[in-house]
Amino acid sequence: MFRDLEPEALDQLCRYAKPTLLKRGATIFAQDDPGDSLYAVISGTVKISVSSPDGRNAILNLIGPGELFGEMAVLDGQSRSADATANANCEILVIDRRDFLPFVRSQPTLAMKFIELLCARVRGTSEQAARIILQDLPGRLASTLLRLTEKRKPDPESRPIAITQQEISEMVGMTRESINKQLRAWAARRWVRLEHGSIVVLNESALQEFAEAGARERQLRHLPLTVLFDVGAYKERPPASARPDR
Numbered sequence: 001m002f003r004d005l006e007p008e009a010l011d012q013l014c015r016y017a018k019p020t021l022l023k024r025g026a027t028i029f030a031q032d033d034p035g036d037s038l039y040a041v042i043s044g045t046v047k048i049s050v051s052s053p054d055g056r057n058a059i060l061n062l063i064g065p066g067e068l069f070g071e072m073a074v075l076d077g078q079s080r081s082a083d084a085t086a087n088a089n090c091e092i093l094v095i096d097r098r099d100f101l102p103f104v105r106s107q108p109t110l111a112m113k114f115i116e117l118l119c120a121r122v123r124g125t126s127e128q129a130a131r132i133i134l135q136d137l138p139g140r141l142a143s144t145l146l147r148l149t150e151k152r153k154p155d156p157e158s159r160p161i162a163i164t165q166q167e168i169s170e171m172v173g174m175t176r177e178s179i180n181k182q183l184r185a186w187a188a189r190r191w192v193r194l195e196h197g198s199i200v201v202l203n204e205s206a207l208q209e210f211a212e213a214g215a216r217e218r219q220l221r222h223l224p225l226t227v228l229f230d231v232g233a234y235k236e237r238p239p240a241s242a243r244p245d246r
Ligand code: CMP
Pocket: 035, 048, 060, 061, 068, 069, 070, 071, 072, 073, 074, 079, 080, 081, 082, 083, 084, 121, 124, 125
């Protein structure tokens, strides 16, 4: 994001950025808080999530090293769109909105980069909505694992995805038990390796095929839109015939 800045501008930005250490579980901000800072992750992972009044959680994204978050409220002046929590011990950079806004106004190339980042967020959200509507549960799990692996390229096999099965269930909208059953079936086929608190994708093409097949099957079932948009319905629809055992 900042790599095309002139050295002078980069120096200025570095003067604004305050390095901060966070313990796993620390709240960085909550949904609806005012957006007074922009954040960059140096190490660790930050969880972006929303919760319902009855206490259910949905994880929208996991932000890793080199990525930014908190740009939306900083740029539009509205409140935070989601919660941000340290998902591991983290080192982050914090840039005050009062420093950042005049800076980005003076740097058109950087402003374009932020437009690209916002476009990527919209694309990500559209893909997430499409997954929920078009894919069955195992297909959603396969494409979520692939998306998380994609971020770890070029060497995904040596880069386990640090995520618990509970967190996967909050990303995919499946119960933890269904996630566990499906992952164990894939582990038996050596498509994934399950480690304590992490998962390694071993066979991307098998998961890719599975994700695409899941979407096709779901489309063939011609579910009415009223059913597709029913949150309860997407939370735990029974998988297509014998899917977990494939
Ligand atoms: P902001 O609204 O300031 O605070 C929450 C942050 O989470 C938001 O900025 C983005 O940086 C990030 N965020 C919100 N929604 C999503 C999403 N759907 N996918 C990825 N990141 C998001």
